[in-house]
Amino acid sequence: MMILKDILYKVGLDIVIGSTDVQINDIHFDSRAVKENDLFVAIKGTAVDGHDYIEKAVSQGAKAVVLEVMPDYQDENVTYIKVENAHKALALMAANFYENPSRQLKLVGVTGTNGKTTTTSLLYQLFKKSGFKTGLISTVEILIDEKVVATKHTTPDPMTINKHLAAMVAIGVDYCFMEVSSHGIAQERVTGLEFAGGVFTNLTHDHLDYHSTFAEYRDVKKRFFDQLPKDAFALTNLDDKNGAVMLQNTKAKKLGYALKTFTDYRAQIIENQFGGLLLKINEHEVWSKMVGEFNAYNVLAIYACAIELGLEEIEVLEVISQLEGVSGRFQYFTTVENRITAIVDYAHTPDALKNVLETINSIRTRNETVITVVGCGGDRDTSKRPKMAHIAAALSDQVIFTSDNPRTEDPQLILDDMEAGVEPQDYKKTITILDRSQAIKAAAKMADKNDIILIAGKGHETYQEINGVRSDFDDRKIIADILNKLNK
Ligand SMILES: CC(=O)N[C@H]1[C@@H](OP(=O)(O)OP(=O)(O)OC[C@H]2O[C@@H](n3ccc(=O)[nH]c3=O)[C@H](O)[C@@H]2O)O[C@H](CO)[C@@H](O)[C@@H]1O[C@H](C)C(=O)N[C@@H](C)C(=O)N[C@H](CCC(=O)O)C(=O)O
Ligand SMILES: Nc1ncnc2c1ncn2[C@@H]1O[C@H](COP(=O)(O)OP(=O)(O)OP(=O)(O)O)[C@@H](O)[C@H]1O
Ligand SMILES: N[C@H](CCC[C@H](N)C(=O)O)C(=O)O
Ligand SMILES: [Mg+2]
Secondary structure (H helix, E strand, O other): OOEEHOOOOOOOEEEEEEEOOOOOEEOOOOHHOOOOOOEEEOOOOOOOOOHHHHHHEEEEOOOOEEEEEOOOOOOOOOOEEEEOHHHHHHHHHHHHHHOOHHHHOOEEEEEEEOOOOHHHHHHHHHHHHHHOOOEEEEOOOOEEEEEEEEEOOOOOOHHHHHHHHHHHOOOOOOOEEEOHHHHHHHHHOOOOOOOEEEEEOOOOOOOOOOOOHHHHHHHHHHHHHHOOOOOOEEEOOOOOOOOOHHOEEEEEEEEEOOOOOOOOOOEEEEEEEEEEEEEEEOOOOEOOOOHHHHHHHHHHHHHHHHHHOOOOOOHHHHOOOOOOOOOOOOOOEEOOOOOOEEEEOOOHHHHHHHHHHHHHHHHOOOOOOEEEEOOOOOOOOHHHHHHHHHHHHHOOOOOEEEHHHEEOOHHHHHHHHHHHHHHHHHHHHHOOOOOHHHHHHHHHOOOOOOOOEEEOOOOOOOOEOOOOOEEOOOOOOOOOOOOHHHOO
């Protein structure tokens, strides 16, 4: 409960009709959740306009409404507040409502197309192992130190973020690592949070349905760094074409990390095998269980971040060698009988798929066959479909195209979009099997002694969404069961 006036602190108000001296129980941006004495925020969304639900929210007991356009009909018992940007207002009000928890711990945001979950989860593990109470807000889960909370978004809405940050503060969490998605920045989900640091991983093709051009996608990511305070650090990957752009206008301390460019934090790959990476960071050799060149970037980023947050170099390097891989990211096992390796990876962008397949190709020791099972999500960027199919076919020996959360789309049409990207010389390598478990089964049947099966796109996910309905589905369980049944 909080007085409306206090909730509105620092929210620029255009027009106020009614009193701001009223008690507010809770804040909602969905009319369906509004109860007696709540505040409703009307948001113009991508599907509908929250302004159409103002009367409904009021009829359910809303005491105040924050909006961008004043309605013709106004209830005299309700306070109406017009703001310029309701997304921004919601974020600032959420921070006020939970008493600005981000200021009471050290919050670090990680943005970029790929590597956010990996980097934040490794940072969480690193700080836990170094003895701190730690928080994590990620695609896979939210962790309030050791308490696990399920999540549906990479970057949740501002009420959810602030609620969980407040729960972290309440139990004495010192550091929280969170993923900052481009949707999150564009929709102001992270506005009003005080960050101690920001990290940029990389920028490649994704979400070009939502951000209409690559330049727009890049500029949204940059906005996160533009908003960092002076005493924060801004750490960027200088081997990425857009790495330097992120720091152009930031007030924060500018830092770089790279394998190929001379900058503040540098690493060298000495060995890259299935068992992990041997890296040289600052003249020290460090072993990591993470696999592939792309993970060398993730490891270097967490090292730099830990140093910037004041941890001791030698201790950090020691802990890095103990860190485990992240759920559904290059998660693999090998069968006992025929030494078939099955890898489940969350590669759902062209660049991620290319990295994972190049990693597999560079570290396979014999002439094993690489069999890839991959699909593309429905109701998401259609332009990445042919690109992902092209990469899968070019870099594998056999490919099975299949479904990955078709959502409301016709699964066959998604596969048609994908197939259009396959080069004629690769046609004979590819087949399509709509049903994902059948596709995985076919891959398992094809696999011979020492072969490698990559199952890409779903990683940690435990569902398959078809026609808007989610059913239980876990790539890891399915491949393990089938290989077991086939006695491979
Ligand atoms: C495209 C997108 O990002 N949509 C997000 C957005 O919803 P929206 O703007 O589309 O909302 P809308 O349905 O048009 O409704 C507008 C407003 O009317 C309200 N409403 C609606 C109906 C009603 O009866 N009453 C009512 O008040 C809604 O609550 C909303 O406030 O704001 C909602 C609240 O924060 C999000 O849940 C929703 O995420 C949807 C479900 C989604 O799928 N988002 C994905 C694309 C996403 O956000 N992904 C990113 C990045 C993923 C990654 O690459 O890692 C993420 O951070 O997860
Ligand atoms: N630093 C990196 N550079 C390029 N590719 C990476 C990197 N780290 C991980 N990947 C690849 O991208 C996939 C997704 O990784 P991760 O889940 O860490 O990314 P994310 O940014 O959190 O993705 P999302 O946008 O879905 O939240 C991995 O499974 C791997 O294939
Ligand atoms: N956070 C990403 C994840 C995609 C994962 C893939 N399995 C899919 O469903 O498309 C998105 O919403 O675009
Ligand atoms: Mg993620």
